[in-house]
Amino acid sequence: MRMPQADALSTPHGLGPHGLGPHGLGNDDDHFHEECGVIGVWNGKDAAALTALGLHALQHRGQEASGIVALSEKGEFHSHRGLGLVGDIFGDAKVMAGLPGTAACGHNRYATTGETALRNVQPLYADFEFGGLAVAHNGNLTNALQLRRAMVRRGCLFQSSTDSEVFVHLIAISLYSNVVDRLIDALKQVQGAYSLVALHNGALIGARDPLGVRPLVLGKLHEGWVLASETCALDIVGAEFVRDIEPGEIVVINDEGIRSLSPMQPAPSRFCIFEYIYFARPDSVVEGTPVYETRKRIGAELARESHVAADVVVPVPDSGVPAAMGYAIEAGVPFELGIIRNHYVGRTFIEPTDQIRHLGVKLKHSANRAMLEGKRVILVDDSIVRGTTSKKIVEMVRNAGAAEVHMRISSPPTTHSCFYGIDTPERAQLLAAQHDLAAMAKLIGVDSLAFISLDGLYRALGRPGRDAASPAYCDACFTGDYAIPLTDWSNAPESKAKAAIPA
Amino acid sequence: MRMPQADALSTPHGLGPHGLGPHGLGNDDDHFHEECGVIGVWNGKDAAALTALGLHALQHRGQEASGIVALSEKGEFHSHRGLGLVGDIFGDAKVMAGLPGTAACGHNRYATTGETALRNVQPLYADFEFGGLAVAHNGNLTNALQLRRAMVRRGCLFQSSTDSEVFVHLIAISLYSNVVDRLIDALKQVQGAYSLVALHNGALIGARDPLGVRPLVLGKLHEGWVLASETCALDIVGAEFVRDIEPGEIVVINDEGIRSLSPMQPAPSRFCIFEYIYFARPDSVVEGTPVYETRKRIGAELARESHVAADVVVPVPDSGVPAAMGYAIEAGVPFELGIIRNHYVGRTFIEPTDQIRHLGVKLKHSANRAMLEGKRVILVDDSIVRGTTSKKIVEMVRNAGAAEVHMRISSPPTTHSCFYGIDTPERAQLLAAQHDLAAMAKLIGVDSLAFISLDGLYRALGRPGRDAASPAYCDACFTGDYAIPLTDWSNAPESKAKAAIPA
């Protein structure tokens, strides 16, 4: 959703207002973060309310900001955008009353430093010669900067600092007369990962990049249709899951029904494997597989690969819970909630006193001392990014009296950054990119540390193992095998920052 | 914390400003709600920051508002109060810088209709002849209205609509010269439940009512001391648990150490049994017992009493989880997260559209369809108050394809209101006060429904059963056995509202 660099847009963005400052939900929990969730509704009563519900269900894919564009029955577009949680932005009946109609699309956005301007909140909307068009994008374009520079040279004025705006201008300057043809014209020029939902007066359009890196599903809602990032958004609005949108597919939904186009060169699918590990909600069904069960299977595989004698298996809540359950059952060790998560953290622990900062992770987690004292503890978590949180968790568990602490991770070591729509640190900040297993164990302070193997992960997903010649998933964060060219980052994808220097 | 009635204070409260309107976190999850958490720190570096951390750990005892009064080394009091979560109120370094000193006390408050005025946010503070005094109160006085009327007649001007202000005026008009003597004078005149933390320039004082209905614990912090509602607040600041304050005990903490006074008539303890079931945090140790383990034991007892053949045990998250785990192990049925809780509900789903309102509980919970479809499901929850949420949860589970739904509740039926500091509905709204088991099962829509028995609950707490002649706990909400007189409610405690009509 972002470009590596914004040299063509110096500080005072064009015609719009300034940003509102960081929201503060930040990257403090040491995870990779999905950057967006998208949804579109066609022919649904109170489409904007359905869209708001869907965005609420997709809130885990982006907590910084949300927007909805609705198409009224008179053919007029109305929109509302805001910073914060979906419930706060769309909880006001007056706001919803301002978004009439039976078609709408929406977008959730994840916070990334310095970008929290309202002008960057999607869906993007523009008035074209052919009428209005709203676009909501999950993913990241890898040649957005190159395209932007070319278009600025031509006289295009960019308003946001998002890569997604490239779509809008490509559509605006396309010589095709038809909206769908213009969109195809645009898609053929971009590189990167994208699951798009677009809305114009005449159709709801869904599109997925040729490798299908990011998810997009189709649901049936009475007489209407829903497109969404995950099935949990279908469930909340009472829509029935129909199928995944195919990699490279464009669907055009209108009152005549659904038309499927495949204008792109066919390519073997490379769905993001991390959706299974952490991004997707446990009650979603992703590419035909329930996520919760998959995570339990990953946990079981992890136990088979690396179990060690222990008294108790303790998940790092909430994301580590299903894998820990699978692990505990496979290993035959009691599963206990040895760490309690505090859900009342509030929005603005952004200026803590030194005293509070020093006490660190304890604001979100507390040790359930009675379950830990004197025990040999296996901690199960889904991933280690920088390792900062893991270190504090381990310290907390030890302070509560654990006799031994063994960490088991339900993903392989994350050694590479993602450029396809996931917020990841620079490689230099990735613990596994800098240290071997023993060093990591020592840094985190555990008695033993193990990650699931790459083949083990593929096995848990029902594959025989990873086929290096043609991997079934995008696993670049574990392997550095980038399936889509990183055009804007010149030659060196080691650093997102380095790439930010214009060519 | 509230009085039944506020006849002596008509709408425009005295000298302070108006309230700010309800915060909206309300009673929407159909639980009884603890009304307050309190904490005090003596001789701790950055006492206000420690107090803020403790309040954060006690956030589950009150999410509406918080306040801290700090005593600087110059002997000056500074305070800050706000509506919202602790992190939002005290997350600003400037706010904390305005609360210097090594002694402080704090208070969390739970939202109750029409009372969300800043003037009601504790700690209360007043300037007396002997200097300033801050008071934080967890509990509820049952003769506050009677006392208030008498004092108004005498010329006392009340500023808040809380029962707690009675303490302040009783202290102000006491003829004793010493602060502690004045406090004892006040305590002897009040009836009800109270765990108090008070701070003046010279001592931190803790007090618990003669029956010890509400909790209060003492911790050691390096050279200093901490008083708090629960041990989880000691853990977060790194204090070591010392002991529970005794029922009827007053502790006076100053630089010479701790002095314990017992000026009240001794009486057998009647600690609130609901603290074990729901109020206390699972990682707290209450009256010597870890709460998490107790809840698992209650679940096991529940399984022994009322198990039914099933494929899966599913907790209603989050509060039903430990009991469900205990139940599943005891019953030998797989424990699965068949319901997922959405933690991003936001603050202001207060004006939902009809569409959203209609979809009701789904905002907080979603069904994990893969774990429910075609299964015989045992749902475990901690209590049923009005039954509204249970009904929606059951409907959701059935919609996800469950073959059978059996509800098991880890508390006895709640048939009576609480007058001792817990926010409960009128009896007329309590499902169990109006219906028998079969009718309740039908209303909620389950195939079977069972509550733990009163004796079973006492057994899970390590007692042989309930001794009706001298019950070990306050269990009035299950039995109507009110151990403290309900003076302000005349003869009829059936309705809190009815009592609100002045005598």
Add this chain to the structure above:
Amino acid sequence: MRMPQADALSTPHGLGPHGLGPHGLGNDDDHFHEECGVIGVWNGKDAAALTALGLHALQHRGQEASGIVALSEKGEFHSHRGLGLVGDIFGDAKVMAGLPGTAACGHNRYATTGETALRNVQPLYADFEFGGLAVAHNGNLTNALQLRRAMVRRGCLFQSSTDSEVFVHLIAISLYSNVVDRLIDALKQVQGAYSLVALHNGALIGARDPLGVRPLVLGKLHEGWVLASETCALDIVGAEFVRDIEPGEIVVINDEGIRSLSPMQPAPSRFCIFEYIYFARPDSVVEGTPVYETRKRIGAELARESHVAADVVVPVPDSGVPAAMGYAIEAGVPFELGIIRNHYVGRTFIEPTDQIRHLGVKLKHSANRAMLEGKRVILVDDSIVRGTTSKKIVEMVRNAGAAEVHMRISSPPTTHSCFYGIDTPERAQLLAAQHDLAAMAKLIGVDSLAFISLDGLYRALGRPGRDAASPAYCDACFTGDYAIPLTDWSNAPESKAKAAIPA
């Protein structure tokens, strides 16, 4: 309205919230400032709306904050208070809808450092044994601190830092049963200046101190009555002026009509002479005399006393305009608007950059160069307090090319502070208390400077001159002749600050 000292109330005021910080309208224009305006309405349709209008007309008497307490037909009190201008606080129809009834009273407050807390905003309101009572006070009590200390000792809890709260507690603890008797009991104990409007369920009450220092007028409104600080508040609501309330008089207005009481010792009136010079609005009629005409007469007298050859008479807008007109006509010199006032100054020039601060007074005034260049200019202003503004105005006029600048002031030199309800600096900051005429002229940078004489001022008011044995007005700010004892300031009224040290 304030006490010299607030030793009995250390920082965290009692049960109410903290203040909201200075409003920023401050004392930047180098005038004495009236501290309050009051109004009460009895038996008027939409009494709160009338009260809001009256407060708007009295806005010049206090711009910091305003409040209204209304008495509904059911006998319930409702109130609303806010910081800012009347229009901003009461411009919202929802606010006004919350203030039903046919009786109300209101108060405007002037900003003084560190006091801008909502809890200090009047009308004060309290619930007494006999019911609610609202009190709005213009003036200042000179023994408030003494009384406060005595009452704190007795167990009274003070909530605000205003002297006016003394009234409320004196009423609360009075042994009389009747409201009016209690009020009289209270008035007999206080010293100082007060024009009071009080409202209880049964009557609207007005009271003026025995010397009648501050104004209070009575108006007839259809079937009802209005009490207000000035006649301009009667005009705006369409009420007809009836008469001034007499010094020492108490009027009790109810549906039977008006009852006048004179419980105080009679004393010769000493109305504040500065109301004529600056405080009162030019379209008000004060003690029978139209203010605008009086100011023109003062200007004429000033011309007679100290005219000098010049080309143009220029007022310092807006307050100097009428005197300048009177001067110009008497002196036969053209009157020109040589200084333009900018009315768009906004609220928050409170954090100016150095650059803006440096440019100082220019934000409010600009020179009309065409009227000043090469001219001999007589500047007419109403008073000089610190002299800071005068200096900048003169510099601006000289920079615009004036050949000569002569300053004429329509009041005598202000050599003493006011303790009777006017915001004045310490004596040490009063230019005329520190310097003789020649030194002042030099400091301000004028070619000549003259003030009207004290006798001249009395003559302009229709008196033969000042009778030192029994002056007709309170003129303490010119003479140091304090007619009411300054009890709280011990022996030395030279400094308000020094008096702040408790006896």
Add this chain to the structure above:
Amino acid sequence: MRMPQADALSTPHGLGPHGLGPHGLGNDDDHFHEECGVIGVWNGKDAAALTALGLHALQHRGQEASGIVALSEKGEFHSHRGLGLVGDIFGDAKVMAGLPGTAACGHNRYATTGETALRNVQPLYADFEFGGLAVAHNGNLTNALQLRRAMVRRGCLFQSSTDSEVFVHLIAISLYSNVVDRLIDALKQVQGAYSLVALHNGALIGARDPLGVRPLVLGKLHEGWVLASETCALDIVGAEFVRDIEPGEIVVINDEGIRSLSPMQPAPSRFCIFEYIYFARPDSVVEGTPVYETRKRIGAELARESHVAADVVVPVPDSGVPAAMGYAIEAGVPFELGIIRNHYVGRTFIEPTDQIRHLGVKLKHSANRAMLEGKRVILVDDSIVRGTTSKKIVEMVRNAGAAEVHMRISSPPTTHSCFYGIDTPERAQLLAAQHDLAAMAKLIGVDSLAFISLDGLYRALGRPGRDAASPAYCDACFTGDYAIPLTDWSNAPESKAKAAIPA
């Protein structure tokens, strides 16, 4: 500054956020309103602070919103925009610290219905191939819609609903390589009134349309330069007036000095005559003439044309004051402040109760009864637009007891709308477009009514009268003689609204 119609931009504007709702300062005082003030500073220390001061001095030209774009010494642009008064937007030192550099430009904006979006607040800024450019525009383009449609067809995406954005896109798509050449290319394509200040990294540029309808002056500031709408903005920053920018002139200011270009076809000047009557500040010098003196001369001419026997001449404050002074002297009748203006009206009398609405104009003005009672009064005002305010003023004066009321207006009847940058109602709402003199007098309720004649107005400006063949000023609002084509309004300029239907 606005287009007649925004058909190419339906409700949800493009990539930016929504507007913030009307500010409420509106058109309530029944005047035509200048829509903008502009200023630019080159080579001035703290240029943004100087710009803020200049905007403050120009506040009368637009009170809705303001913006500043500053160019730092590193060549980076920073901007800040806000709704409200200049002091409120730029009074914060932190805001100013974020606008470093020695060059800046700024803009004030007047509120017009439904347009109060931050995205419409100027200066507009965009990043072009050649770098950033900020543009501040006073005036209105009359072919903006035509140009906008053509550019949308070409693929340009518009972000605001202002006509001024046309400049930005014309510059972006120009094929010239040089900024100034691109600007000239743009200016040659637009029709309408414009005084522009533009800033890029290399120069400050000023431009005035070929007829010079709106003002723009040049000042010298130490080593630097200032461009501004009026001389009062030069005065406040201490700059010396150099000259007016010529009609059709472009000035390019950089460190080498000033370069003047005249690329446009020469045409006889048609400066806006209403600037003399009402828009310009009285202390400004416009086209070589001091405004204050001109207004007095207009008043004198008005007296010569239409005097009637009277006791007193009373201005409608504040704008009617100079003309009334001129009238009174010429007529030999005393000038008195018979109407007092209340300057504390506040911002948000936007939701008055019916009671307050009914009392109408009285919030801003009050009658000085002592000056009106029993008198024959001549009221002098600058213009009558809808007549609503005049009617209320007259009623107020009569209620105060005036024996006769004669209204004299220092402009001719305003019979036509302005399309050149002034906010005027539709013709149908202009009193003088619908009624003859007698009918107007009756509607307003005066004993007599007179306007200055068109020739009289020209005479007061030092002309022999109006030369119909080649009028010296733009006087279209009095004559309907529109000197610039109204392209976007098709054939019928009678209604701005009618023109809003796209051709």
